[in-house]
Amino acid sequence: MERWCTARRCAGTGQARRPVPVRLAAVSAVLATVVALPGGTALAAGDAPGGYGFAGNAPRVEGASGTADAPLLKPGTAYRSALPRSGTVHYRLELDTASDAHVSVTAVPGPGDEVTAADGIRLTLRDTGGGSCSLDTATFGAARSPRPVTAWAVRELSPAGTRCREAGTYHLTVERTRPxxxxxxxxxxELMTATEPAPERTGAATAPGAWDSASPAPLTGEAEPRRGGSGFARATTVGQGSWRDGIRPGQTLYYKVPLDWGRRVYASAELGGTGSGSGHAPAALRLALHNPVRGEVVTAAKGYTGRQITAGLAPVPPVSYDNRYSTDSRAGGMRFAGDHYLVVHLAARVADDFGDGPFPLTLRVRLEGRAQDGPGYAGESVPKGLFEVPDGGRVAARGGATGGSTAMRAVAFGGIGTGSALLVGLGVWTALLRRRAA
Structure with missing residues (x-):
């Protein structure tokens, strides 16, 4: 057991007292570490500054060249893998007959990669007999900027469907769209698999009713600082309000918005003007909304000429279980309650004409609708609580921001300010010394 002493040597032990400054330095270092976590943007070892923040402790799997050796993806686990330029990588899932399954894949190119508008990734999910259950692509678009792109595959147990309903082994393939x-x-x-249980109620599928597609008046007022995260797993929680940040060319920022059943979100991103440089960067500012399984719902993009621009998302309907039966892709994506994501990207080529930044960014978020009861699931999702909004999330949705992760809780502590946090730590340290001395 370590002894604490107030004299140069511990009485009766002959041991030299450890200098207090060493411990003070340790306390200061710990506190500095805590307050240096800016809203979930802290990077794990191996993540480059400004790069994608992968889920912490995600196991690495190697996609197989064929189905025979495809590694298993377990629901609720985030995995890291790799995609070569040519060829297709295969993964497998073991699915039952009681749950829908959702798989998202985020591909992260190198920051210096030269990509085309049609380049990106393609996902295909096939059933036990090789039939296609789902197909989705995600491309870099007109900006031709290397950024994280996310595609979403799903196995649905639709009452009206006849395919992909059997239990057994399913295979996911990932490939580049333009190798x-x-x-x-x-x-x-980064791969993420989730399962959604069937609702307790049974019956024929019900198409959603009409919804108001008019855009509300944008929010105004002073924006509060809120640092965006570097990936889905590190997204910063925001609610209704205006949030201020800075973004560099080639950077992607992630924000998390809790949405309950019956609630809807409107969002826009504003990029400030610059006093120098000239030129035009097409589709430079990109804003996207993703649902809780990371499926992309709606996007907006604006070119940049050095003047202030705004990219606003088209309206989406309130969250409803029945939205999955809509023929409108925007409505179809708003099928779950839970954390939704706003993803902002600034094209790398902005730096060619206007410098490296950072450029002032304002994210405006408006929430509407009254929270309603969900479908009444017959079981638990995996991961648990994926399609729910916890009480803390409801507080954030009403206008504040709350910590949905350890990093965010650290931010809440760090929000006291570095100086105040150090004073708290030093006060505790001084009290301990006095108590020991007594």
């Missing part, structure tokens, strides 16, 4: 034009380097992947 002949794609950069030669391997892309890092």
């Amino acid at each position: 002949q034009d794609s950069p030669p380097d391997t892309w890092e992947l």
Whole structure:
């Protein structure tokens, strides 16, 4: 057991007292570590500054070249993998007959990769007999900026469907959409699998009713500082309000918005003007909304000429279980309660004409609708609580921001300010010394 002493030597032990400044330095270092976590943007070891923040402790799996050796993806676990330029990588899932399954794949190219508008990734999910259950692509678009792109595959147990309903082994394939034009380097992947239980109620599928597609008046007022996260797993929680940040060319920022059943979100991103430089960067500012399984719902993009611009998302309907039966892709994506994500990207080529930034960014979020009861699931989702909004999330949705992760809780503490936090730590340390001395 370690002894604490107030004299130069511990009485009766002959041991030299450890200098207090060493411990003070340790306390200061710990506190500095805590307050240096800016809203979930802290990077794990191996993450480059400004790069994608992968989920912490995600196991790495190697996609197989064929289905026979495809590694298993377990629901509720985030995985890291890699995608070569040519060829298809295969993964497998073991699915039952009681739950829908959702798989998202985020591909992260290198920051210096030269990509084309049509380049990106393609996901295909096939059933036990090889039939296609789902197909989705995600491309870099007109900005041709290397950024994280996310595609979403789903196995649905629709009452009206007849395919992909059996229990057994399903296979997910991931490939590049334009390998002949794609950069030669391997892309890092983040894969996430989730299951959604069936509702307790049974019956025929019900198409959603009409919804108001008019855009409300944008929020105004002073924006509060809120640092965006570097990935889905590190997204910063925000609610209704205006949030201020800075963004550099080539950077992607992630924000998390809790949405309950019956609630809807409107959002826009504003990029400030610059006093120098000239030119035009097409589709430079991109804003996207993703649902709780990371599926992309709606996007907006604006070119940049050095003047202030705003990219506003088209309206989406309130969250409803029945939205999955809509023929409107925007409505179909708003099928779950839970954390939704606003993803902002600034094209890398902005730096060519206007410098490296950072450029002032304002994210405006408006929430509407009254929270309602959900569908009454017959079981638990995996991961648990994925399609729910906890009480803390409801507080954030009413206008504040709350910590949905350890990093965010650290931010709440760090919000006291570095000086105040150090004073608290030093006060505790001084009290301990006095108590020991007594």
